Amino acid sequence: MKSIIRKRVVKGTGVAVAGLSALAVAVAAHAEGQTLNIVSWGGAYSMSQERAYHEPWMEMTGDEIVNIDQSANALAGLRSQSQAGNVTWDLVDMLPADAMIACAEGLIEPLDHDELLADAPDGTPPSEDFVDGALGECFVASIVYSNIVAFNSDMFPEDAQPSTIEDVFDLENYPGQRALMRRPINNLEWALIADGVDRDDVYDMLETEEGIQRAFDKLDTIKDSVIWWEEGAQPPQLLADQEVAFASAYNGRIFDAMVSENQPFEIIWDAQVFELDGWVVPTGKLDKVRDYLYFATDTQRLADQAQYISYGPARLSSSDLVSTHAESGIEMETHMPTYEPNFATAIQKDDEFWADYLDELSQRFDAWLAQ
Amino acid sequence: MSDSAAPLTTADGVPLKVSLRRAVRRSKFKALLLVSPLLLFLMIAFVIPIFEMLSRSVANPEVVNHLPRTVAALEDWDRQDVPGEPVFEALVEDLLEGQEARNLGLLASRLNYERSGMRSAINRTARGLRTMDPPYREGVIEANARWGELDTWKIIQREARLYTPSYYLAAVDRQLSPDGQITRAPDNLQIHVNLFWRTFWMSGLITLMTLLLGYPIAFLLASLPLRHSNLLMILVLLPFWTSLLVRTTTWIAILQSQGVLNDVMVFLGVIADEARWQMIHNKIGTVVAMTHILLPFMILPLYSVMKTIPPSYMRAARSLGGKPFLSFRRVYFPLTIPGMAAGGILVFILSIGYYITPALVGGQSGRFITNYIAYHMQTSLNWGLAAAIASILLLVVVVFYMVFNRLIGVDKVKLG
Numbered sequence: 108m109k110s111i112i113r114k115r116v117v118k119g120t121g122v123a124v125a126g127l128s129a130l131a132v133a134v135a136a137h138a139e140g141q142t143l144n145i146v147s148w149g150g151a152y153s154m155s156q157e158r159a160y161h162e163p164w165m166e167m168t169g170d171e172i173v174n175i176d177q178s179a180n181a182l183a184g185l186r187s188q189s190q191a192g193n194v195t196w197d198l199v200d201m202l203p204a205d206a207m208i209a210c211a212e213g214l215i216e217p218l219d220h221d222e223l224l225a226d227a228p229d230g231t232p233p234s235e236d237f238v239d240g241a242l243g244e245c246f247v248a249s250i251v252y253s254n255i256v257a258f259n260s261d262m263f264p265e266d267a268q269p270s271t272i273e274d275v276f277d278l279e280n281y282p283g284q285r286a287l288m289r290r291p292i293n294n295l296e297w298a299l300i301a302d303g304v305d306r307d308d309v310y311d312m313l314e315t316e317e318g319i320q321r322a323f324d325k326l327d328t329i330k331d332s333v334i335w336w337e338e339g340a341q342p343p344q345l346l347a348d349q350e351v352a353f354a355s356a357y358n359g360r361i362f363d364a365m366v367s368e369n370q371p372f373e374i375i376w377d378a379q380v381f382e383l384d385g386w387v388v389p390t391g392k393l394d395k396v397r398d399y400l401y402f403a404t405d406t407q408r409l410a411d412q413a414q415y416i417s418y419g420p421a422r423l424s425s426s427d428l429v430s431t432h433a434e435s436g437i438e439m440e441t442h443m444p445t446y447e448p449n450f451a452t453a454i455q456k457d458d459e460f461w462a463d464y465l466d467e468l469s470q471r472f473d474a475w476l477a478q
Numbered sequence: 479m480s481d482s483a484a485p486l487t488t489a490d491g492v493p494l495k496v497s498l499r500r501a502v503r504r505s506k507f508k509a510l511l512l513v514s515p516l517l518l519f520l521m522i523a524f525v526i527p528i529f530e531m532l533s534r535s536v537a538n539p540e541v542v543n544h545l546p547r548t549v550a551a552l553e554d555w556d557r558q559d560v561p562g563e564p565v566f567e568a569l570v571e572d573l574l575e576g577q578e579a580r581n582l583g584l585l586a587s588r589l590n591y592e593r594s595g596m597r598s599a600i601n602r603t604a605r606g607l608r609t610m611d612p613p614y615r616e617g618v619i620e621a622n623a624r625w626g627e628l629d630t631w632k633i634i635q636r637e638a639r640l641y642t643p644s645y646y647l648a649a650v651d652r653q654l655s656p657d658g659q660i661t662r663a664p665d666n667l668q669i670h671v672n673l674f675w676r677t678f679w680m681s682g683l684i685t686l687m688t689l690l691l692g693y694p695i696a697f698l699l700a701s702l703p704l705r706h707s708n709l710l711m712i713l714v715l716l717p718f719w720t721s722l723l724v725r726t727t728t729w730i731a732i733l734q735s736q737g738v739l740n741d742v743m744v745f746l747g748v749i750a751d752e753a754r755w756q757m758i759h760n761k762i763g764t765v766v767a768m769t770h771i772l773l774p775f776m777i778l779p780l781y782s783v784m785k786t787i788p789p790s791y792m793r794a795a796r797s798l799g800g801k802p803f804l805s806f807r808r809v810y811f812p813l814t815i816p817g818m819a820a821g822g823i824l825v826f827i828l829s830i831g832y833y834i835t836p837a838l839v840g841g842q843s844g845r846f847i848t849n850y851i852a853y854h855m856q857t858s859l860n861w862g863l864a865a866a867i868a869s870i871l872l873l874v875v876v877v878f879y880m881v882f883n884r885l886i887g888v889d890k891v892k893l894g
Contacts, residue, residue, distance in 0.1 A: 180856050180857075182859060183855070183856050183857075183859055186859065207601070208583055208587070209583075210580075210583070211580070211582050211583030211586055211601050212580075212581065212583030212584060213579070213580035213581050213583065214583075217580075314595075335842065348736075459598050459602070462597050462598060462601075463590060463594050463595045463596075463597050463598045464594050464595070465858075466590065466591060466594065466858060466860065467594040467667070469858065470667050470669060471666050471667055473669050474665075474666055474667055474668055474669045475666065476842050477669065477672065477842065477843075
């Protein structure tokens with residue numbers, strides 16, 4: 108399919124922002140007016156990055172930032188650009204699992220986090236300020252997002268609203284179609300948890316044949332009621348049209364529909380599978396994006412981004428600065444995956460497990476779908 | 479008289495034969511020069527990239543390049559037991575070197591195709607090596623249990639060749655056992671063969687549908703007076719000039735369960751509101767949308783053949799006493815066979831290569847094998863497998879083409 112490349116170029120005026128002395132030094136040494144090609148996911152997420160990072164940066168430095176919505180194929184893009192010997196991307200937003208593979212192939216730069224990134228305002232070095240797993244060999248996270256199941260509250264009586272992941276697999280008490288993403292990731296984890304497996308044992312179980320079979324058997328019980336989606340925009344749409352009662356989705360998309368379209372959606376935070384997302388630097392581009400990376404990952408910028416989208420900042424020091432939604436004025440804290448009550452039964456996606464088993468389980472998943 | 483026996487020469491005394499040959503050679507050279515930009519372009523932009531891509535379906539340089547010492551050390555291994563310390567020492571050296579050069583990723587992916595879990599076995603072990611002291615055997619096995627399994631070593635030894643049949647075997651749902659026997663993949667991993675069959679039979683069905691729908695239209699086009707046939711031709715070509723995506727999404731709007739066709743049927747009382755037909759995101763969706771999209775490729779070759787059939791043949795058949803159907807079947811129809819064959823081969827070849835339309839309207843059951851080529855190119859990044867599937871498809875197309883050329887002749891393919 109033809110990729111949609113949205114270009115948004117705003118010429119900065121070069122006004123320096125007062126009160127950011129460390130930044131001012133970085134900016135002073137910075138070459139004027141270069142163009143940065145930044146790859147990201149598009150949609151509401153790119154918008155939040157634009158508001159929180161790109162626009163202030165362009166204003167300050169006079170750089171131009173070109174947004175390329177190619178993160179879904181970032182690994183393929185990095186590999187083919189590198190093989191062609193012409194890397195045009197300067198900074199790429201990708202998932203840590205992809206970053207691990209790209210790093211092992213030498214497609215992206217190893218990062219010395221304490222040297223490259225800003226300290227927290229109280230002087231805590233980055234290696235202590237970022238949440239667990241946020242700093243990979245070649246990766247620095249900017250957000251924590253979550254895969255959740257949401258439902259349309261209009262479709263259930265008020266005194267019988269679903270609340271756990273078991274309810275999603277319970278066709279008897281909670282009838283209706285389910286929309287799930289067409290891939291094994293998340294679905295297998297949820298199936299096991301709904302089948303009574305302890306969330307700490309999920310990935311150990313999935314490394315065994317019995318565990319995989321158990322997960323597929325559980326999925327079999329709802330298979331006839333599932334619509335499989337592939338684009339992130341589909342689940343909110345399906346829920347809004349009441350084509351489905353439940354839909355798995357990225358929490359930010361559901362929040363967006365709840366806030367900006369007043370949809371009667373509710374998120375089941377039980378067994379949310381959370382994951383990080385962040386920056387990698389293609390090999391050879393570190394000097395070009397060094398200053399931008401320093402700026403875009405500092406405490407204030409990550410907190411700013413949370414005004415536009417309900418993804419949690421990857422820095423501990425940013426959490427206290429998270430305020431209200433920029434347009435609706437809603438208090439963002441309770442909508443964050445990292446909010447304490449939401450986080451109680453969360454599972455962290457095991458990237459290493461999926462790096463090992465995704466090929467095999469995808470094939471098995473497709474064969475299961477075709478049965 | 480003796481003059482006539484002497485060879486003919488040109489004015490400057492060169493034998494005519496030689497001179498002629500020279501002139502022909504010169505004009506041939508000029509012709510070649512004229513087409514050389516196109517030839518060069520085709521070579522660089524088409525032939526070379528295709529061969530480069532297809533060669534990936536057998537290329538297997540990873541183990542040889544990244545584990546040279548390990549492979550050498552495995553040479554006199556008895557394959558009965560997990561190898562001893564010298565092999566592990568070699569492995570550690572290889573992995574350290576790879577970690578230094580940061581190029582272990584391709585090796586890790588390659589071995590992970592053969593055995594899930596090898597990716598982290600290599601990456602995690604390589605990261606932990608710096609702090610490891612000899613003897614290594616125990617430490618490496620402790621770092622990742624895969625190294626303590628006999629099959630891991632058999633696979634490494636098996637894959638220590640520059641070429642592998644693995645990708646082709648995977649493309650037809652077969653696999654190599656660690657000992658090198660070809661076996662059927664487990665039932666729950668069987669997927670490609672079914673998709674190949676589905677791609678072929680559905681393409682055949684689409685070809686048949688375009689023929690059934692296109693034949694009368696082409697006949698009308700060829701027999702109507704020019705004034706009317708021009709208008710009809712524009713109607714045939716109009717969708718041809720519309721974007722593929724637009725035509726495909728229009729079918730979604732028409733066929734989906736809340737779509738136009740279902741709405742009309744509910745309104746007319748043909749079906750109940752709760753029992754709307756599922757006509758999209760399944761095989762029906764793929765067949766309908768692709769039949770529509772490929773229809774012009776059937777109509778145009780048919781039309782170009784029908785145009786050349788003089789109307790007087792039919793008149794002659796009728797005047798010799800043939801009933802309309804008989805004269806059509808015995809006279810007109812046989813004359814259109816080259817057109818049907820040309821349209822058929824065009825539509826069939828185009829439809830086995832389609833992947834956007836099946837991806838959008840095919841759902842799970844209307845997917846083609848081409849969707850898996852796209853998946854392995856863009857998402858799983860298993861380019862070897864993508865190349866293997868693609869070259870099998872290419873082979874089928876070439877076979878069809880050769881059969882067609884033998885039976886009908888490729889010069890019959892005309893688009894107007």
